[in-house]
Amino acid sequence: MTVAAESSVAEFPQRWEPPLPNSRGPITEVLFKALVGRPGALGKVPSNERDPLSDDDLHLALYACYEIHYRGFAGVDARWEWNPALVSFRGQLEQAFESALIECFRVTGEQDPSTVKSMLNKIANRSGPPLSRHLRDKASLADFKDYIIHRSAYQLKEADPHSWVIPRLEGKAKAALVEVEFDEFGCGRSERIHAVLFRTTMDAMGLDSRYGAYLDLIPGVTLAPINLMSMFGLHRRLRGAAVGHLAIAEMTSALSNKFVAEGLRRLGYGADATGFFDEHVIADSIHDMVALHDLAGGLLEQDPSLAGDILFGASAWAGVDAAFAQYVLDSWSRKEPSLHTPGGSRLS
Amino acid sequence: MSNEPEVVITAYPDGPYLVRGAYKIVDANGNDIELTRRTVALCRCGRSSQKPWCDSSHKSFNFRDPAKTGRSTSRKKNTSDDPPSHL
Ligand code: FES
Numbered sequence: 286m287t288v289a290a291e292s293s294v295a296e297f298p299q300r301w302e303p304p305l306p307n308s309r310g311p312i313t314e315v316l317f318k319a320l321v322g323r324p325g326a327l328g329k330v331p332s333n334e335r336d337p338l339s340d341d342d343l344h345l346a347l348y349a350c351y352e353i354h355y356r357g358f359a360g361v362d363a364r365w366e367w368n369p370a371l372v373s374f375r376g377q378l379e380q381a382f383e384s385a386l387i388e389c390f391r392v393t394g395e396q397d398p399s400t401v402k403s404m405l406n407k408i409a410n411r412s413g414p415p416l417s418r419h420l421r422d423k424a425s426l427a428d429f430k431d432y433i434i435h436r437s438a439y440q441l442k443e444a445d446p447h448s449w450v451i452p453r454l455e456g457k458a459k460a461a462l463v464e465v466e467f468d469e470f471g472c473g474r475s476e477r478i479h480a481v482l483f484r485t486t487m488d489a490m491g492l493d494s495r496y497g498a499y500l501d502l503i504p505g506v507t508l509a510p511i512n513l514m515s516m517f518g519l520h521r522r523l524r525g526a527a528v529g530h531l532a533i534a535e536m537t538s539a540l541s542n543k544f545v546a547e548g549l550r551r552l553g554y555g556a557d558a559t560g561f562f563d564e565h566v567i568a569d570s571i572h573d574m575v576a577l578h579d580l581a582g583g584l585l586e587q588d589p590s591l592a593g594d595i596l597f598g599a600s601a602w603a604g605v606d607a608a609f610a611q612y613v614l615d616s617w618s619r620k621e622p623s624l625h626t627p628g629g630s631r632l633s
Numbered sequence: 634m635s636n637e638p639e640v641v642i643t644a645y646p647d648g649p650y651l652v653r654g655a656y657k658i659v660d661a662n663g664n665d666i667e668l669t670r671r672t673v674a675l676c677r678c679g680r681s682s683q684k685p686w687c688d689s690s691h692k693s694f695n696f697r698d699p700a701k702t703g704r705s706t707s708r709k710k711n712t713s714d715d716p717p718s719h720l
């Protein structure tokens with residue numbers, strides 16, 4: 286038996302609270318102005334004609350609304366979490382996002398439950414933008430750091446959004462989700478929490494690994510997939526979509542993380558930097574099977590009427606994730622920054 | 634509890650064996666291979682570069698479950714999870 290004595294270097298820094306980001310447009314202006322005050326009234330969401338699947342202003346606002354359920358922000362009263370005006374404001378943002386997702390990714394009509402697993406395999410095997418291949422073979426160090434910063438918006442709270450789903454499942458599906466989540470959260474060892482492994486990667490690359498430190502730099506197209514997870518996680522009616530999303534995420538993760546690890550090694554990085562990605566090659570080879578057959582398969586056995594929701598979550602995730610990858614690749618090939626500059630959005 | 638098996642090994646369709654329970658895994662010399670998780674996946678396709686673990690290499694060459702391609706099984710398998718034919 287080993288005795289856990291010294292705390293790991295990756296232990297969470299004490300009392301760091303991420304700052305509220307800068308606003309990026311009318312929606313975040315209204316929201317952030319309210320959030321620095323006492324919980325109370327909040328106006329309607331200003332209308333916005335931009336693409337609800339990637340808009341910078343909408344997705345930063347939605348991300349911030351969700352963040353209040355995760356870790357919060359420095360100077361923002363924690364009682365905002367269940368403030369009815371904020372819940373309603375968030376609901377309006379979600380409605381815009383969800384409608385766009387449905388329009389783009391929901392297949393109409395009843396889905397045959399017996400074909401769901403093969404459909405999920407099909408979605409997972411669809412070739413997407415070759416981001417991980419680019420990282421493996423070509424990406425410069427600067428591009429690699431940008432990529433890590435993009436990923437930090439989710440990876441520093443990795444698996445948290447799916448934990449909302451646990452009480453909404455039962456039986457085989459619940460056991461499968463908890464089996465995956467237990468692994469994501471380090472199997473009882475805090476230094477093996479996947480989010481902590483990601484912090485170690487960021488530290489090894491000289492990046493700021495404090496939770497939320499880079500939020501001002503991260504564009505809406507990167508935040509959209511994370512908002513999708515939070516939305517699916519926080520709405521019981523969307524539990525099928527949450528499960529479909531998680532299945533695809535796990536099914537497509539191992540090989541792409543293998544490429545990312547190889548890219549870091551190509552640039553001369555060692556185990557500190559690659560540890561997170563190496564872990565995901567092995568972990569997600571397990572999670573892939575559990576998520577497809579036991580989680581999605583288990584939920585389908587219990588409730589075949591969720592077939593359409595599972596496929597919707599899977600396609601929607603694959604779609605927004607591909608949009609993110611394409612955006613990053615396009616920015617790099619045009620030699621444009623893929624991140625906003627500190628202190629101000631390049632879209633504002 | 635007494636009639637619960639100590640270890641369960643499950644062959645997942647077109648994928649690795651998942652091992653759950655109170656087990657240990659040793660190398661050819663009988664030395665323990667470090668376990669960092671409860672459930673592990675053992676390579677079934679033979680192509681992993683991190684044996685005994687599955688590293689998803691089975692996906693790169695479309696490993697197919699031998700149970701589906703001939704070997705008889707006592708339980709009739711549901712074929713609904715067959716992979717898409719274009720693979
Ligand atoms: S079974 Fe997965 S790599 Fe061999």
Ligand SMILES: [Fe+2]
Nearest residue numbers: 443469479565
């Ligand atoms: Fe993970």
Ligand SMILES: [Fe+2]
Nearest residue numbers: 535568569572
């Ligand atoms: Fe995973």
